[in-house]
Amino acid sequence: MTESAAMPSQSISPESAQRKVRISVLRYNPQERGSVPRMQTYELEEADGMTLFIALNEIREKQDASLQFDFVCRAGICGSCAMVINGRPGLACRTLTRSLGSEITLAPLPVFELIADLSVNTGKWMRAMSERLQAWVHMKQIEVDISRLEERMEPELAQKIYELDRCIECGCCVAGCGTARMREDFVGAVGLNKIARFRLDPRDARTDADFYELVGDDSGVFGCMSLLACHDVCPKALPLATQIAFVRRKMAGAGWK
Amino acid sequence: MEHGVPLIVGVGLTDHARKSHWPARLDLAQSASGLVLALFMWGHMAFVSSILLGKDAMWTVTKFFEGYFFFGRSHPWIVSIVVAMVIALVVTHALLALRKFPINYLQFSSFRGHMRMMRHEDTTLWYWQVLTGFALFFLASVHLYIMLTRPDRIGPFESADRVWSDHFWPLYIVLLLAVELHGGIGLYRLAVKWGWFGSADAKAMRRRLKLAKWALTAFFLVLGFATLAAYIRIGVEHSDRYGERYVPAQLQTSPVPAPAGGDLRSPR
Ligand code: SF4
Ligand code: SF4
Ligand code: FES
Numbered sequence: 202m203t204e205s206a207a208m209p210s211q212s213i214s215p216e217s218a219q220r221k222v223r224i225s226v227l228r229y230n231p232q233e234r235g236s237v238p239r240m241q242t243y244e245l246e247e248a249d250g251m252t253l254f255i256a257l258n259e260i261r262e263k264q265d266a267s268l269q270f271d272f273v274c275r276a277g278i279c280g281s282c283a284m285v286i287n288g289r290p291g292l293a294c295r296t297l298t299r300s301l302g303s304e305i306t307l308a309p310l311p312v313f314e315l316i317a318d319l320s321v322n323t324g325k326w327m328r329a330m331s332e333r334l335q336a337w338v339h340m341k342q343i344e345v346d347i348s349r350l351e352e353r354m355e356p357e358l359a360q361k362i363y364e365l366d367r368c369i370e371c372g373c374c375v376a377g378c379g380t381a382r383m384r385e386d387f388v389g390a391v392g393l394n395k396i397a398r399f400r401l402d403p404r405d406a407r408t409d410a411d412f413y414e415l416v417g418d419d420s421g422v423f424g425c426m427s428l429l430a431c432h433d434v435c436p437k438a439l440p441l442a443t444q445i446a447f448v449r450r451k452m453a454g455a456g457w458k
Numbered sequence: 459m460e461h462g463v464p465l466i467v468g469v470g471l472t473d474h475a476r477k478s479h480w481p482a483r484l485d486l487a488q489s490a491s492g493l494v495l496a497l498f499m500w501g502h503m504a505f506v507s508s509i510l511l512g513k514d515a516m517w518t519v520t521k522f523f524e525g526y527f528f529f530g531r532s533h534p535w536i537v538s539i540v541v542a543m544v545i546a547l548v549v550t551h552a553l554l555a556l557r558k559f560p561i562n563y564l565q566f567s568s569f570r571g572h573m574r575m576m577r578h579e580d581t582t583l584w585y586w587q588v589l590t591g592f593a594l595f596f597l598a599s600v601h602l603y604i605m606l607t608r609p610d611r612i613g614p615f616e617s618a619d620r621v622w623s624d625h626f627w628p629l630y631i632v633l634l635l636a637v638e639l640h641g642g643i644g645l646y647r648l649a650v651k652w653g654w655f656g657s658a659d660a661k662a663m664r665r666r667l668k669l670a671k672w673a674l675t676a677f678f679l680v681l682g683f684a685t686l687a688a689y690i691r692i693g694v695e696h697s698d699r700y701g702e703r704y705v706p707a708q709l710q711t712s713p714v715p716a717p718a719g720g721d722l723r724s725p726r
Binding site: 379 | 476477478479480481482483484485486557558560565568569572573574575576577578580581584647650651652653656660664
């Protein structure tokens with residue numbers, strides 16, 4: 202599961218004939234005076250196993266040093282290279298150019314604050330969301346006794362929690378979400394997934410009533426219209442549809458009373 | 459920092475300001491009212507399409523709902539009561555669904571732009587859900603109002619006259635399309651929203667659900683159009699005797715057909 206999620210999900214077509222790809226980038230730098238949003242097209246020779254991340258770097262090195270985009274890990278772990286690729290959010294470092302047509306359109310993720318060109322400030326959004334949802338384990342004891350053994354956790358449960366913890370906060374689910382596009386205050390699938398994760402954790406002392414305080418409204422789980430784009434675009438293939446439905450059932454139960 | 463507090467921030471929030479429970483209740487109510495309406499529409503289609511089995515079959519279904527077989531005579535007001543309940547449900551469902559509508563043009567256009575950009579089926583389906591829901595509120599109102607005020611005008615000839623001679627067929631064509639799309643998408647959405655039919659392979663389950671959704675919509679559209687065609691045919695044939703009620707052969711005491719508004723069994 203984790204293994205497959207770490208591999209590029211696109212299949213590589215066998216023909217290795219070189220082709221030219223045209224990459225059109227939506228460019229705009231709000232910091233720069235006189236900058237207006239515009240499309241700029243770059244043409245380059247496709248290399249074997251070329252990802253968008255490699256292509257963008259090549260453009261920056263050889264054609265246009267002013268092009269801005271983010272990356273850190275180039276392996277689908279840091280979540281910084283998310284962008285809108287031919288209309289859908291995805292990770293540039295996980296997308297092979299071969300899996301796309303020869304005309305590729307790139308745009309920055311919507312919803313998040315634009316830094317410049319393809320670079321957006323997902324961190325700011327994620328931090329605000331985490332603070333709002335108090336996305337950390339709320340321990341039962343305040344005194345931590347480091348000489349004592351940690352409470353045991355069943356491996357199956359640990360695995361389940363780990364599965365949800367694989368989220369890299371790339372923001373694809375938020376950018377792909379029709380609700381998030383319409384309502385600024387929506388916590389997104391990434392937030393609801395966190396609630397599901399901490400709810401699973403036996404060390405977290407919060408009850409459903411506590412979680413209801415965090416996501417029991419239309420900016421939380423009840424705002425979700427089950428469009429499931431989040432599930433379909435999540436580059437880590439997290440079971441978002443299942444988790445959101447789960448949180449919805451629990452929160453409906455907590456709120457009904 | 460406060461000391462001696464056994465739990466850290468967040469826990470025990472419930473002791474402080476309590477969040478309203480209404481979002482949860484409204485969300486459940488929206489789903490429940492939608493589910494009841496969708497199931498009602500299936501039943502409704504089954505009864506209405508009885509015309510395909512013949513006029514007597516449809517007459518029997520109609521009389522059954524008017525209590526004819528219980529009380530020995532027809533009480534169309536029973537139908538009115540059911541219609542009133544359906545109207546109440548439709549209004550409730552519409553009001554609840556309005557919460558999810560784009561509230562201004564900006565939201566509407568950003569959703570539209572998003573939909574065009576994503577080309578994602580479930581996202582696009584939601585847009586159709588909104589459009590058909592909006593249309594339904596007006597189309598269904600017309601139909602429901604007639605059913606509420608003239609429950610006695612349901613029957614093989616009566617309905618056919620409404621469809622053809624009263625020119626309801628254009629409305630019914632659009633209404634049928636809107637209902638079947640809206641109901642099918644809605645049921646599918648309910649299943650994924652609440653995680654019914656959960657399975658280890660969520661992707662495959664969703665594919666199957668979507669297949670079932672389209673199959674149901676297709677089935678009810680075919681049935682619906684066949685039914686509508688049957689009423690149109692009867693309506694055309696019956697147009698020169700517009701208003702005349704249907705009396706099944708076994709109840710006809712005289713060869714003269716019952717005049718409009720007359721008792722069903724003994725034409726005056
Ligand atoms: S849930 Fe998936 S799409 Fe959303 S932020 Fe996490 S990894 Fe990215
Ligand atoms: S299911 Fe749809 S509305 Fe809900 S979080 Fe995912 S994309 Fe957004
Ligand atoms: S560069 Fe880290 S996820 Fe793409």
